[in-house]
Amino acid sequence: MITQKLTISNAQGFHMRPASVFSAAMGKYPCKVTINFNGNSYNAKSTLNLIAACMKCGSEIELVCDGENENGAMAEAVQLIESGFGE
Amino acid sequence: MLKGAGVSDGIGIGRVLVIEEHSLEYTPKTVTDKKAETERFNDAVKVFCENTEKQANSLRISASEKEAEIMLGHISIVKDPYLTGEVEKLINDGQCAESAFENICDMFISIFSSTDDEMTKQRAADVRDVKTGILKILLGIYDADISEAPKGTVLAAKELTPSMAAGINKENIVGIITETGGTTSHSAILARVLEIPAVMSIANLSEYIQNGDTVIVDGSSGEVLESPDNAQLERYTQKQEQLLKERRELENFRGKVTVSADGERYELVCNIGKPEDAAKALEFDGEGVGLFRTEFLFMNKSSLPSEDEQFKEYKKAALMLKGKPLIIRTLDIGGDKEIPYMGLKKEDNPFMGFRAIRYCLKNREIFKTQLRAILRASAFGNISIMFPLITCVEELREGKALIEEIKAELRAGGTEFDENIKVGIMVETASAAVIADILAKESDFFSIGTNDLTGYTMSCDRGNSDVSYLYSVLQPSVLRMIKRIIECARENNIPVGMCGEAAADPMMIPLLISFGLTEFSVSAPSVLKVRKCISGWTKQKADEAAKKVMSLDTRQSVYDYLKTVI
Structure with a gap:
């Protein structure tokens, strides 16, 4: 299991499009991907979970990847969040 | 009624x-053949996705890409692995597909609705749409x-x-x-x-x-x-015909060049605040962008936008415009907005204070980051740079020197950019208007910002109802400022545009034609109206109107006279 702390940097936060893009990207990996935010855990492969988490620009989150190819998942997740989902 | x-x-x-x-009512059943029920649910999802894709395609034609994208978002909801997983769990507990799906959807609807975030609340409507769609399929309702x-x-x-x-x-x-x-x-x-x-x-x-x-x-x-x-039918039929006639007349101007009655050509471009608006500018038949405000990159954030982040946005707008002009205005921000991470403090008099080019020249790293991002994007389109709030020529010189510095760095690093990028200024302060002759010698173009120019010239805040009566572009003082700015630009053979609201004002258009304005930059929905208005004037008729206007001594008399000629 690996974890990393990150800050959401795109202006609108995890709204519909970033949430779809992110969950679809994470869905490709066999490992479990979880986001810990505000005392709750969210399934990062689920668009609906990500929207429900209400993560905004500036929100600090903890990303957890656990299982097969967890390093690959983490690398892509970090890249997506840091690039602001190409917005 | x-x-x-x-x-x-x-x-x-x-x-x-x-x-x-x-009615989407049904009697919840307990299912025994869980495998068949799961299959029934999966089939409904499949039908839903097929229908939605068809609808998205037809919306893409009749409405827009964005509307189609919202529909496609519904597919990503219904295929959400968490959602389908939970539904399957409930079916395995014996619930029928209808109630299993409805329960999970309702859970998300209530989570989304109870947040205090407007965007998230709106997503509840999407989940509701998806729920209705799937239930209809399961219940066989067409x-x-x-x-x-x-x-x-x-x-x-x-x-x-x-x-x-x-x-x-x-x-x-x-x-x-x-x-x-x-x-x-x-x-x-x-x-x-x-x-x-x-x-x-x-x-x-x-x-x-x-x-x-x-x-x-x-x-x-x-x-x-x-x-x-x-009687009502007749009245409304007439009104309808009138509206349709006006709309048709405007549509006649779509795809045409912007030209006066005697054949003089003008540039008619748009003001935008986000890269996506560049598409809107084209949709409304704008000929490019005369003002791209860059403040959106800096607002509602907790830290400065990086060079790459800015580069991507500028490049996006440049690519959308496919070689049509794009004038990017550098950061125009000050003490009227509190942005803690930029060290901007509330000021007693923010519009006279530490803002725009003044702030940028003191915070060179922030300024250079933006300029470098714009220069890099200039390799992908027809980009110009514009400095806001210029009051004296040193500011223009310092800004241009910084651009040269960055160009040298980019050259050294082998990064592509437009070597001949134009650098112009907003003329929006009384000082800049008065020294327009000096500024025109060192600026590649002018753009007159009438909103601020009117406020600064009349020394009045239009938001203050006690003094807002003074705020009018038709004030003889403001008109003299505008005339002078345009004349100084023409004497020095540089293009001169206007990006304030006045550029779309039918009363101002004859005066601007007479003074010699070369570019009108307006909001996208005004493009066709302005093109039509310009087409109605000859230089001679415009000169007559302008001559008369410049002989009048009050705003009221200017207004009354212009009312009679438009």
């Missing part, structure tokens, strides 16, 4: 077709086929859903009336992109109208007339 919110302009007269709300509605139909419904909108044939549907939905609702946006007159938020609509009723829908005033008499 019924009163609602007029959300899409125009008048529609036709016969009502009520879109019934289907929607009325709106695409078969006869000519002259006014649709009446609880709300205009994207799936309904996808079925609309623009030839046959003349109006839309609904019980829910405000001006900013998704239904309203759909009605506007389809260009169908619409009135929404009519309380208890279904109690007042029935299938086959003749109604008049006035999408401008928000009024719906049930069973109109002959």
